[in-house]
Amino acid sequence: MQDQTEQPAIRPDINMDELIIRINEMDAVFTRFNNQRSLVMDCRIKAKQFGDATALTDSNRPNSTYYNRVIGFTDKALHLLDNILKWYNENQSACIFSLAPTQQTEKVLDAFKIKELCYNGHDCIFHAIPRESSLTLPEHISIEQVTQDTLNDLFRLMETNNWPIKEAFCHQNRDFYTRPDFRFYLARVNGQVAAMGSIFIYKDMAWLSNDATADEFRRNGCQQLLIDHRLDVALRNGVYHVITDTEFGVTSHRNMLKNGFQLAYMTAEFIKQRPERKG
Template sequence: MELEPLRNRNNAVLAELERIVALEMELTLFNARRTLFSADKQVEVRNMDGTMLLVDRESPRSEYYNRVIGFGPDSLSKLSEILRFYGECGITPCFDLTPDKQTAEVAAALAGQGYVPRLQLAFLSASVDGAREPGEENRDFRIEAVNEDNVEAFLDLIVLSNGGQRPARELLDKKKEYYYRPEFKNWVAWAGEEPAGMASLFLRGEEGYAANDFTFPAFRGRGCQTALIRHRLRAARELGIRKLYADVEFGGTSHLNMLKAGFSTAFINAFWMKTR
């Protein structure tokens, strides 16, 4: 999926918002293709007059893959049509609202359909080429890149982090090459011989998206995530990346770690979901 031309080129704040939203959508579709827990996940994208509808008919309860993106005041007349479309798929969607779309009229319309804002995500950015040096490496952790030789062990760590069963051999063979592609780099932080955490970097041109941060419980609060954030900043600089983006739960530990490492908060999205 190609990034759409910016509609707000003359407004630096909204232009960056558009870039982040478009790149995050590309990452979402890539994640659908690489997932180890579905053989052929097919996420559809429908454009309804500028409002993007993400649909995963095979995972109707997934709020991540069944999202309405770009909904706002100009989309209010389409609300019934949007809900009817998802309803015919047996899906209750999540409305992913950027701050420029969060008006009183939009809130009233969604509330009238039984939706409430249940989650706020902070979207962050860092200018890699102009950023300060990310600091010294944390000597408590050894960070190892995932490659063709060690990808099998990395997939085992993903399964372990999800608490699931190892997928079938055929599925692993089909999906493993996603995890060491040039546009999707992954790292493992080791504490001695124990895996401490994992993180990835999704690349498009001169931009990147830091994602999939995970620290194993025994190593939380010991600087593992910060070590992985700083390592990705260094890697991005070496790769010629100019801007890095990320999203985290607003106000959480990951948000604080990103800010300490040199990211700044670009905007905060509200995720409106149907009350259970």
């Protein structure tokens, strides 16, 4: 994917239904990709379509609320609800429905109640338009794209932040971390690795994630600079809409707001617990 020097003609605001459909599509693709690049265990994710809904499950992580999700479920798929629950039961995994506001209809919620699906929390989806970098890097801070030569610096930062990593998978899945559609960026303070963030580019949309800063380098503004830089990267790669998700009120949320992100909507999650194994 080649960088584009001309700014794309920013599209007018799309309606909420269309935005949700496109984010759901990217979310399903990105979730599968995250499973493939795992630094902990082999990829075991499976996907199955039920109408417009994408069901994902991972036999290695049967209780994961991220890898065992149904994305894009609406009342148009209510007649498939029993089949979806049966599929997760056969795979011996939890089943989590992630619903955007327009998908939380009375019919859907009533059906969930009958099937004993319980509310399990929410997630905040934020949206921004890509733009040229608006911040000036201080002399003591630099930002660089991770390459195969600097990938070990990224892995060490992950370990510093207590991210689970196994050396064998660092070797096996190295190529996933320097792809044109998935890039990591490092911020260095006085030459030392301080913070990281990634961008996943899918069609004309991008998802920012994996923001983390080493404790000793907090309050240096690294994350705000990394967000600003990735918005510029998105612009140069023909992206029209940049998405991220974070908890409401945390530092990451505040950094996103400082860089022009706005709350698009909040998803609600409903869970059917993993069935107990027999015998």
